[in-house]
Each structure stands twice: as C-alpha cells, then as structure tokens.
Amino acid sequence: MRSAVIGFALGVGFLQTQAALPTVWLLCCLLALATLSIAAACKIPYPYLKSAANLLAGALFGIAWAGLFAHYYLQHELPPAWEGRDITVIGTVDSLPSYFEAGVRFTFAVEQALDQDGESPVVPGRLALGWYRAAGQPPPAQVQAGARWQLTVRLKRPHGNANPHGFDYEAWLLERNLRATGYVRPDQKLDVKNRQLQAFVLSPGNLIEVLRSRLRQRILQALPEHRYAGVLVALAVGDQNAIDQSDWEVFNRTGISHLVAISGLHITMIAGMFAAIIVALWRRSCFTRAALPLLLPTQKVAALSGALVALCYVALAGFGVPAQRTLYMLLVVALALWSGRIASVSHVLCAALALVLLIDPWALLWPGFWLSFCAVGVILYTSVGRSPGMALEGKTRLARWRSNLKAAGATQYAVTVGLLPLTALLFGRVSLIGPLANALAIPLVGLVVTPLTLIASALPAPLSTWLWRGAHALMEQLANFLNWLSALPFAVWQAATPQTWTFALALLATLWLLAPRGWPLRWLALAGWLPLLLDNGSRPGAGEMWVTALDVGQGMAVLIETADHRLLYDSGPYYSPTSDGGSRVIIPYLRARGITRLEAMVVSHADNDHSGGALSIMESVKVDTVYSSLALNHPIVQAATDHRRCHDGQAWQSETMKFEMLYPNLAYYPAPAAPGKFNANTVSCTLKITHGQQVILLPGDIEAAQERQLIASHAGQLKANVLLVPHHGSGTSSTAAFLAEVEPQIALFQLGYRNRFRHPKQQVLERYQNLGIENFRNDSDGAILLKFGDTVSVDTYRNQHRRYWYGR
Template sequence: MNDRTVPIQPAPHLSAAWLIAWCLGALIAWLLPWAPVDGAAGWPQWLVVLTQGLSFFLRWLAFETYLLTRPVAFLSLVLLALLIIQLQQAPYARPLWRGALLLLALVSGMLWSLTQISDFMRSLPPPMNAAQNCAMTATIEGLPRPGAHAQQLLLRVNQVEGGAAGCAVQAGQRIRVGDYSPAPPDYRGGQVWQFNLRLKPPHGSANPGGFDYERWLFSQQIVATGSVRGTPSPIAAVGAGFSAHLAAIRAHWRAQLLAVSQTAGVPDRGRGLLLGLTIGDSDFLGETDWETLLATGTNHLLAISGLHVGMVAGLFAWLAGGLWARTRWCEGLPARQVAAWVAVAAAWGYAMLAGMSVPTERTALMITILLAGLLLGRPWRLLDLWLVALMGVLVLEPFSVLTAGFWLSFGAVLIMLLWLSARPNLSFWRDGLRLQVILTVALLPWAWWMFDRVAWSSLPANLLAVPLITFVITPLALLVMVLSGLFPAGASAVMGLINLLSQGLFGVLVWLEHSFPQSQLAPPPTGSIGLAVLGVAWLLMPRTWPARFLGLILCLPAVLYRPPALMDGQARSWILDVGQGMAVVIQTARHTVLYDAGPAFGASDAGARTVLPALRALHVGTLDQIIISHQARDHAGGLPSVRAAFGAAPIISGQPLRDIASRPCVDGASWVFDGVRFTLYQAEVGWHAQKGDNNRSCVLRVQDDNGSLLLTGDLEAIAEQDLIRRHDLTADWLYVPHHGSKTSSSPEFLAAVQPKMGLISAGALNQFGHPHPVIVARYQAASIALINTADSGALEVSAGQVLGYRARQWPFAWRIAWRI
C-alpha cells in the first residue's frame, strides 16, 4: 500500500507530550558539565573524555557564538508555537512531524535554560586576586535580614562611583553584603543608599555534607559578596522600577506587622509565624524553633504555600462575586467572570506580597490558566495544567530549579493530582488523612537527599500542624494584617491568640522532636536515593498494582547503605574547608578523632555549619577524641556546637578552654587506634610571644601504613625550632602552620619535616593575606607541593594520596562559574 493511503491516527495527548519534552529539556540543561571531571578523583576515563567535549562545546557556544542569546531562545519558542499551531490544524499529522515537534520542544527548553545560564556567566566580573573597595549607589532588594551581629542586604547596583575603575561590578547586577556596625541604619526594602563596600567574588565551602552556598548564590544571580564600610548615606526612600516599589510595600507591611506583634517588648513565636504566613518573611523565628520545624518536617508550613494563595484567591472571588451579583451591571458582565478575574488578581497580589516564591508563583499561574480556560470554554486536564505551570515557572524564573522549594512544591502537587485523579468521590477527613500520609511517605527520599534529614516524626507533626496552621493560624494572621492599619488594638488582640496557639503548637512539636530518633542523617549515594524514589512510588500505587511489596526491596539499598570500612592500620583524614580556620576529621577502622573545630562567625560557628554536617556525611556516630590545638577563635570557635552533639567525647587542649573542661596536651603522649598511632607534641618555649598563644598549639602526628600527617595548629617559628630540636617530626604531609603566615614555616622546620606536600586551610581572599607569598615561595623552593582548601575544598588524605573535594563534585555551572 502507498504511504499516502495509510491512515494516520490523531495524537490526543500532543499538548502533554510537547510540554513534557520542553520542560525536560529545560531541566536537563542544568545537569550539563561546564568543565571536565578529574580522572584522578576516580571518574572513569570515558566520562573524562565526554565531559571534556561537552564542556568545550558549551563554553564555545556561550562565549564565542551568538547561539545562546535571548533572541535565539525566543526564536525557538516562536518556531515551536508555529509548529504546534500547524499540527493542531492537521490532527492526522504524520509521526515524523510529531517527532520533529518533540525534538524541537526538547531543544527549545534546553536553549532557554542554557541562555539564562550563559547570560549570567557572561555578566560575571573577571576573577579577583584581592578584595575590592567600591563606592556606589544601590537599591535594597527584598527585605533586609536582621541578625545578632550583622544585617544582610541584597542590593541592586544603580551606579558605580567613578565608573568601573577599580570595581568589577556593574550597574544592574546583584550583590550581597553585610553591615557589621554596632548600630546599623534602619534599612528598608526599596530604599536607595550610597555605600562604600569591600567586595570579593562569591565563594562557598566544599565539604562532605552541608549547605551548598555557591548554588544558592548562583540561584539568586549574585555576582559579588562583601561588607559595608563606614556609614552609608540615604539617597531615596523608594528606588525606580517595579521591584523597588514592591520591596517598599513589603517593607511597610513588615514594619506594621512587627509593631502589632511585639509582646511586652519581647518577640514571641507567633511573630515568626505571622510574618512568614503573610509576607513570606521567615527571618523572625529563632534558630531553635527553626531546628524544631526541620526535625519534625513541618518547616514547609512557615512558607506561604499554594493552599494559602488558593484560600486568599477564593475568599476575594467569593466576596467580589457576591457583591457584583447585587449590582445592575451583573447582566452585562456576569458575576462569575468578575469573580474569576478578581481571584486571579488576588492570587498574583498575594504571591508578590510573599516575595514571589516558587509555591506562590506556581499557584498563581495555575489559577490564572485554570480560570482563563473556564472563561474561554477550554477545560484543562489536571496534568496539562500542572505542566503549563511548570513551563511557566521555568520561563519566568529559570534559576528556581536550583532551590529545594521548586522540587518539593511541584513534586507535592503532582502527587496530589495523580492521587486525586484516581478518586472521583472523596471524603474530606478520611481522604485528607490518606493524602497527608501519602505526601509524607512520597517526599521522604527527596527531603532526605536535599536536607540530610529523615524527619521520623513528620507524619504525626504534619497531621497536627497542617490543619492548625492552614485553617486557624493563617486566617488569623491575615486578619491581623487587615486590622493592623485599621484597628491596631484589635490586631494586637488577635495576635495574642496567635501567640497562644503558637506556643501550644511548638510545645507539641518539641515533644515529638525528642520522642523520635535524631532526624539528622546523611543520605546514601544518589543512585540509592533514586531507587528509593521508585520504590516509594511503587508502594503507593493502587491496590490493583501487581507485586507492590517489590517497592520495599527497591528501598533497601538506601536504608542499608554503609560506606566501605577502613582496614586496620589505615587512616582517612579530612582537612575541612572551614574558611579562615582549621578543623580536621581523622577516621580509623573503628574510631574517629577531631582536631580543632573551626572558627566562630558571630552568632554561628563552623561546628554547626560545617563540622557536624561533615561528620554525618562521613557516617560518624561517635567521637572518640577531640583535640583543640589552642583556644584561638578560628580553631576552637566551633567547639560548643560539636560538644552539644558529642558531649561524651574527651577533650585535649593545648591550653585551658573557657567554660569547657579539658585535659592538657602532654608533650610526647601517644596512643594507638586500630593500628594507627597518634602522637602529641607541644613546644616548651614561646608561649607568650604574641597575643593568642599560638605557640601553645598542641601538635598531632598521625602515622598509618601509608604515611604520616603532621597537624601543627598555629605553631610559629620559635616553637618550631624547639620541637625539631627535641623530636623527630618527619612527615609525608604537613599542615602548613598558622594558615601560611610569614611567622611560621621556617626553613629549618621544613628541612626537618621533609614533607612531600603542604596542606593549607585558609579563607579565600582572607584579610590576613594567608598564605603569604614569601611562604609560598619558600615551599616552592624546597620542591614541596601546596594545596589550599580555598581552591580545592576539603582535603582528603587517604591511601597515600591527597585529593581536593571539589575534584569529586560534578562540574555544574554554579560550581565553576566563579572560576572561569
């Protein structure tokens, strides 16, 4: 039979197919490598070759051609739309054309995301070799973040004083700075100020476990970070542009809500919920309460969710429709249409007031598309509606892909839609309970992977918190918002009720937090998490689904995963990337030792931010020994957080610690863990050579079957001379004393230790200039290789090799953007 006579069937789900293809392409673009992986880090050779080719091609497209530009991306969308229109007019199109549509949709989605990535990477300042002083006028975007020691500001640069000379940032770019003055000005969103800033390129630590700060900076499109110098001068109460006016409106509401939520001069828990549920401001809830929400899996409730946006839109639609129906104009313009458009306006208004977070933007899009379809007589399938909203967010906010909220928000809604589509008849309470159970179980692997947590108490906690916050506290919070400007006394009275409910809620959540096992748990490898996601999906299929028990089997690799154990006589040491400080984790077959705990940063410290997440990621359940070289803030600052988690661990210190019991460092003391020898050394001279007692540092030498590592704290030259005179300190790997200060690493000391490599722990572009160029030259002259945590991330010393943690990471755009 001739091809022209073959009947071709229409494609009833063509819209869903091209939407899926476009969204898939837009998401895949974020996974592409922008640099080759390092074969020395264990990557297979075929992957090294593949990433070399792909990264070269991407950089060529981004920096040498005009293909990854906005006009090309828009053109691909136009071509896609024209092809869709053509195929809609010819429902019996050939499979070849339908395949071409899907391919074009996939390529268009990839082009869109790659264009946004490339635009931002092209706008980045050239790499800085030192911090820069910049004078500029800038508009405060969003809401300033209050803190005990600093106010964090997100700024949009308006003008750089004196042009761009000496300052790499340009007008229109975003920067993040902190004002560390004791009494900072009353910053408010939308204001324009003249600043003197000290800026440096964005930089985040790279360690096993912990928060990916560089990914967050990339998602916010921040090109530099820094601090405010001197006293800034106000220029204007509100800057130009829509975003500045929106920030000013949010700042006005923040001030008004803060005024009515003050209780006898002391903030209460209700204040945090009030601001979080009305304007999406989560900065006024204490760290302890945040930890409770994270541990119980209820932290999502503090953000304005899609349900809250839907409630507000529905309330405004009901009021508008009822009032319009009582007017004489309802015959010409039906109340149903008025209610629909008011609902759309209310949804977008509330979303903007909440800062346009992903859940609010998604819900506003879905409400708009759904109501527009109803008004135009074009009913939507739920899956198509979800896909259109997904594409809309990817078009409007492509960088939101890098946030956990994007995945959890769209994932939760997809689960609900799939579950509801199979149940035409629903019981509010019974099926609502079932849906909550399904959401909790289905999102468990995702939350474990994203937050290093398994919130064991999340099910009972959410069963209590979801209805209480959604149907009681949120309406009360919105009522406070309405009354705050009209009737402040009434708003304060309602606020008292919110405080009472908040205290009761957190009381139960704290009880649940301590009644269930510890929620912080390192996730298994990504492959195991992927199997767990499939396993949970299999388990949650309808009862008619065959062999649902197989889902449990797919979950076993994630549940039973344990990292390979070390053999006796072997040690693995991690010099963590803690910035300008020091923290080292040493593991043997059955023991773990921590040498130093990292610096303190104002109200937080590296113990909580870096050391504890790293210990979880390394599956450390017990610390057998803590050694603090000396009590300097950059070495002992993180100890309180570590001690809170591992209170039973004995502590040895080079000098007495403030408010913490410890045993003194005994020169020459030695012990063996699993065939690995640990030896302590302490100098007898130079203890008071300078403030900080650097020369009292307790030095540790770790000897295993593959070599030896010497950890020196902040040892200086006079103490170095004393130790090499009395001890044999030869070592294969030397922690460069005092972060590479010019007062340390004397030639005699290097000659005595004879290391193959020097390991440096220093902050990127730190104010002390560590490592000092003189010291770097000294090591180079002695043919001693150097590796720095500021460049390579955490340093792993294992099996006779040293490897930086950055070499282990996949070269996503945000991990290499600042280093191109």
C-alpha cells in the same frame, strides 16, 4: 505540549551540570534547531514519534535557553582588578534589609559608580552588601528598602564555601544576578561619603519591598519579646531571619518546616478562602437588585479573585519557587476557565513547570523546587483515575465532613510516603513523627494562624495587635507540642545520603506502595526502602584512611576516618550568634555521610577560627573524647563528657592508625591566675597521625618559636607526607628549618577567600613552592579529599564538582 515541557526541563537540568558553557553562537544554533524541530513535530502523524520529537525539541530549547540566560548574567561579573578596592557607588536598596546583631545586610541596585583616581570602575548592576557597625557604635539601622544611597564599598567576586553536600552559595548568587559581594567601608575618613540621597525611589519593586518592611516592623513592634513573632513575620512577608535556630531544628525534626514559610499550601488555602468569600457574596447578590451572577458567572469570579489574591500574597512573599509554582498553576486554571477551556491537572502542572524554568533556570538546583513539584505529582498519581469514593449529594453535613476528612488524611499519607525517598536524598533524614505533627499543624497554621496574621496586617492598631497576639498564642501552643514530639527518641530517622541505586529502588517501591488497591503484594514494597534507610554511607575500606580538609573559610576543620573510627581536628570558625563552621559546614557533611558519632575531637586552641563550631557539633553529634588546650572553665570543656588536656607524650592507637600528641608540654600552659594577655597559638595542640607508611602532621596555629621547640624535642620524628600548613600560611610560621625537618610532599592551606589577614603570605607560599611541595588551598580548591593507602591520593571538591558558575 507535556512532552515538550518535560524535554525543556531535562535540557535545563543538563545545562546546570556542565563545567563550562557552550558558546553563544552554538546556543543560538540549538535554539534555531529546536524551533525547526517543533515545526516538524507538528506534521508527524504518529503520536509516539511526535512526542519523542517534541521531547527532543524541548531539550534543545532548554539547553539553549538556560545557556543564554547564564551568559547574560555572567557578563556582569566584577573584574578581578577591582576586587578589594574602595569604590563609591550610587544606587537604591532593592531588597528587604536583614538586621542582625552586628549590622545589616541588603541588596543594592547600582545606578552609577563614581570615578576612582581617574579610573572608571566596572561594577555589576546588583550587589549583596553588609554594613557592619564600627566598634562602640550602634548598627546602621537607618537603611530602608527603596532608599537611594551613596556608599563607599569594598567588593569581591562571588565566592562561597565548596564542600560535598553543602549549600552552593555561588549558584544562589548567580540565580539572583548578584555578581559581587562586599561591605560598606566604615572608616571615619570615608563616612562623609556614606549618605542617604533620597528616602524613597518610586518603582513597583521598591513599593513592594517597602510594604514588606513596614509590615515586618509592625508585627515585631506589636509583639516585643515574643518568641514566635518571627514565625508570624515569615508567614506574612516570607522573611525567616527572625526565627531562632533552635526553633528551626524543632520544625525540621517534626517535618513542618514547609509551614513556617509562605509555601504553595498557604497560598492555595488563602486564595481558596478568599475566593469562597467572594463567591458567597456574589451568589447572594441575587437577593439584591444587582443580580451579579447574571452579569458574570460565579466560577469566573472565583478564579479571578483567587488568582489576584495569590498574586498579591506571592509578591508579599518575595516570589519563592513553591510560591511561584502555585501562582502559575492558579493563573493557568483561571485562564482556562475564562477562555472556556477545560485544563487537565497534568497540563496545569506542566505549564507551571515551564513558567518557573523560563523565569528562573536555576530553580531546579534547590530542594524546594523538587519537593513542590513532586508533592503535586504524588497527589496526581494517587488520585487521578482512582475511584472517586462516596458521592456527597444528599448526604448529611456530618457525612460530608467525614468524607472530606478521610480524603485529606489519604492525601497527607500519600504525600508523606511519596516524598520519603526524596527527603532522604535531599536532607539525609526522615521525620517519623511528621505525619502526626502535620495533621495538627497544617489546619492550625494554614486555616487559622496565617489568615489571622494577614487579616491583622490590613487592620489598624489595636485591632491588629490583638489578632497578632492571638495568632502568636496559638503558634506558641503548637510549638510546645512540637517540642515534646521532637524530643522523642524515635522522632527522626537519620541516614546517609542515599546512593543512586538505593534511591532508585526506594522510588520504585514507593510507586508500588501507592499503587491502586488490588495491586498485588503492595506490602512487599516496604522491603525496597530498607537499603535506603539502612545505608551507612561511604566508608574507607580495610587498610584505608580518609582525610577531608573541609572548606570552612578562614579557619580549620579536618576529618580523619578509617572504616570504624573518626576524629575531627578543629571545628571551624565562629560566624555569628546563629551560625558557625560547625552548624553551617561540618554537621551537614557528617549527616550526609551518615556519621553520628566521633570517637575524638581535637580543639587545638581557643581562637574562634578553630573552636567556633565545637559546641554546635557536640550538640548534634556524640563526641566520646575532647582533647584541647582550652582553659578548664571554657564552655567547650564544661560541655564535654570526657575532656583531656592535650600534651606532649599522649598517644593512642586505633586499628592501623597511631595518634601522637607532640605539643604542647604541660609546662607551657599558663597558670590560672597569670596576669596579662595570653597568646593561645603558643599552646596549639600538634597531632601526628601515622597510617602504615604514611603520616600527616596537624600543627594548628603554632608559630616560629613553637616550631623550634618541636624540632628540639622531636628531632627526626616530624617527617610527614602531608602537612596542614601552620597558622594558615602566616608569615610567623612555616620556617625553612621546620619544613626541612618535616619534608612534606603535600601541603594543605586552610584559609578563606581574600581573608583580612592576607593569608598565605607570599614569601611563605614561595617557600613551599621552591621546595617542590604540592599545594592545595580551600579558597581555590574547596574541600580537599585525601585517601591514604600504600600511597596518598588527593582530589578536590571543585575538581570533582565542576560547574560553569565557579569561573575556574
């Protein structure tokens, strides 16, 4: 059974790395072949050969199962012909609505799509929608889970930013069967069509979501203006949206982020505590006439009560992967006890693994899956078959307490050390103070804060309010301690995402270090971690320059690198008060590459799609010098340690690279007290980088007038192999005269998928194509990767990282 489950997991993992899905006919054949293989394996008398046959059969079944699952989900895709068109749909809100400053986001289950001008729209069954408030109006706060609405929406096919080491939003949407995203149309002419038809539609899913929504509302209303109320909401219903981004950074740096969510640890603790209470009452019923243990054994009652509590808590949490894993393990144990079978821990773990992947074949794409199962695997490796330690029978209560504390400390040590290589692989950094922080946070959050939060959820006010305030006070004190720990200079070890060989070596070293006592030279295993911890990541070779045009949506962000120097041109767009191109795309990429310092950052101008991520970057990465055309009182200028206003004539050199600022002239900057609205595009910093015989020109958002000024002031000096297309391909830029002066061979279009400006304009795109210029676009290619040497080579992230769900 175990070998078949391992093969099944390997087959599912193999399928999720494919650029295209096998045909349904081929997958059905694999499914039949897997069934025959399992039947044949049962008759093989040799254990090792039987295990190999089961492994193969499981792998074939995993490929077939995951492939058929994917085919079923993908067939509900929104047709391209219905992208960007107004569609009126009727359906229910089937998720916990997520409110934010500008509106609300929710999942919508479509029941009916109304005809549009005589056509019948083809709409997926589930949509990810945003409803944004119109200017001067309050957000649409009346959206509640379980309600039936008629909405006019504008949709697009699933699309997300595609960058190395970035979050795969398209895979996330596929996993949740959300085959279109969009927004509710707020136009006044259409408002009459956006109306609630029914306050609540009864179904098990809607009932759970309503309970989650009401509980969240109760907690937030009971704790107004309390900073960590969002943490209590996360512990109660799994909704983490109310937790501040700065708090998340502290939790991540101290290694306790797994506690600020409904994890397997929480579920196990709550289920165990509830089962212990029921068992205590059940046993003491012998003092009454009931004598319940004679009717049903105490062990079965404990298993049943723990499993039921875990099921309720997981439902309240929204069925996350760590929660599912714990639930399935508890259910398997309960089933084994009720059936009179003794289940080994490895069988329980394999059963949970099979159930998770049967229900969700995409689960293994996410860090939570690996951390969850590997943590249990480490515990098994360091406990099963080892010395049981001191027997507790006949010992004093203090001795038993010490023994349990020692065992808990040993388990925490094993999990922390055992997950170190995986943590470095998934997150590119390791919390050195994590063991200390967890030693305090695990018992406090797991045994006090979480139970108080859940008990208060079942009580009426004011009792619930008192308990929630007590839980918040404890969480606040813990957070103060964590803030102090996080500020320590040695709190986190930052390293690049490890290469395959360094990760494998660290993994072997970890197994060696955690081997049983008496294993020879266990301390030498520490040397196996050194390549992983000291890895600086990939770097350009001598005489090379790398240019990465990151996919940040509708905005610009270009990273230029040599072996020892890095410059960032623009910082991506501003998305929301808690998210921008810097925090969402650029910083994760820099961390994964092991880049902790930028010699320079150029913020071409003040528009949010170019400057939106600068402050986030400056808070996370050391930036030596900032060049910009921003006003001197701008927050970015104030935050910079060394700010220089960019202007024509600036030049500096680094190794084989020469940097020249070609625009603007200082005379073009407006006077501080100049009246009227100023167009920041007119002073976009235009940077020319020369590397040997290769040149790249970065002109920001200059328009036709600025292009003419550049031609007049730098005639014959604008030639470049690579051109970052001005103003994202706007119709006001990329004039024929400018392109004739630059003569690029490669053009980089940085723009968002189906952006509201409709960039690039068709006439501009045709102008580049007619000149034979090779075009690359972030919206269709993802991040664009260029290597400058004797020649310029170009590749794209979507080409390197092809997956069947990209649909390209």
